[in-house]
Amino acid sequence: DTAVSQTPKYLVTQMGNDKSIKCEQNLGHDTMYWYKQDSKKFLKIMFSYNNKELIINETVPNRFSPKSPDKAHLNLHINSLELGDSAVYFCASSLGQVNSPLHFGNGTRLTVT
Amino acid sequence: DQQVKQNSPSLSVQEGRISILNCDYTNSMFDYFLWYKKYPAEGPTFLISISSIKDKNEDGRFTVFLNKSAKHLSLHIVPSQPGDSAVYFCAAMTGTASKLTFGTGTRLQVTL
Numbered sequence: 001d002t003a004v005s006q007t008p009k010y011l012v013t014q015m016g017n018d019k020s021i022k023c024e025q026n027l028g029h030d031t032m033y034w035y036k037q038d039s040k041k042f043l044k045i046m047f048s049y050n051n052k053e054l055i056i057n058e059t060v061p062n063r064f065s066p067k068s069p070d071k072a073h074l075n076l077h078i079n080s081l082e083l084g085d086s087a088v089y090f091c092a093s094s095l096g097q098v099n100s101p102l103h104f105g106n107g108t109r110l111t112v113t
Numbered sequence: 114d115q116q117v118k119q120n121s122p123s124l125s126v127q128e129g130r131i132s133i134l135n136c137d138y139t140n141s142m143f144d145y146f147l148w149y150k151k152y153p154a155e156g157p158t159f160l161i162s163i164s165s166i167k168d169k170n171e172d173g174r175f176t177v178f179l180n181k182s183a184k185h186l187s188l189h190i191v192p193s194q195p196g197d198s199a200v201y202f203c204a205a206m207t208g209t210a211s212k213l214t215f216g217t218g219t220r221l222q223v224t225l
Contacts, residue, residue: 031211033212040217041200042217043157043215044215045214055211092156096211098145099208101162102159104149104157104158
């Protein structure tokens, strides 16, 4: 009955590889997000999709590409991984209405070696 | 350019006492404020929120106070319990943007 689930929980890979993180929500929310928590524990938004359409795209390298096959899923593809991509990536969802809290998944810890 | 700041990285409080976590913001366009609680290896969990038209919101042991003129909000937990030990994030949004801007968190430890 997990509301926002993301896989894998841990991902260890080498520089230059391409990897994907999957996210699914069963809350019936219209809006989904990807956040990145860096080594300083700062949570920063990367992308937001509303009903499969990109609505927020912060300054993120174009090696990162979100894909939303339907409004319950938002996957994150990362090409040509770099050491600096090591972080915890959180998926979240919300109703997308004014003053709607975000509900987060448990995160994917990505380590690039 | 950090628009939401939590200047205390950690706080230790005795069980049964009051915990007060503080947060300051700089963007006057923020009109909705939230507190999230985070345990290790888990995602942030929504705790309580407040709209900018209010100055207080209470939910059980948790109360959030907003001082718009000072651009300051605080979370009060009373009485504090050991299970409250976690990292607490303050967050803010503008109603139209629907994206959260987070502070850097305060680690609360409730001791016996």
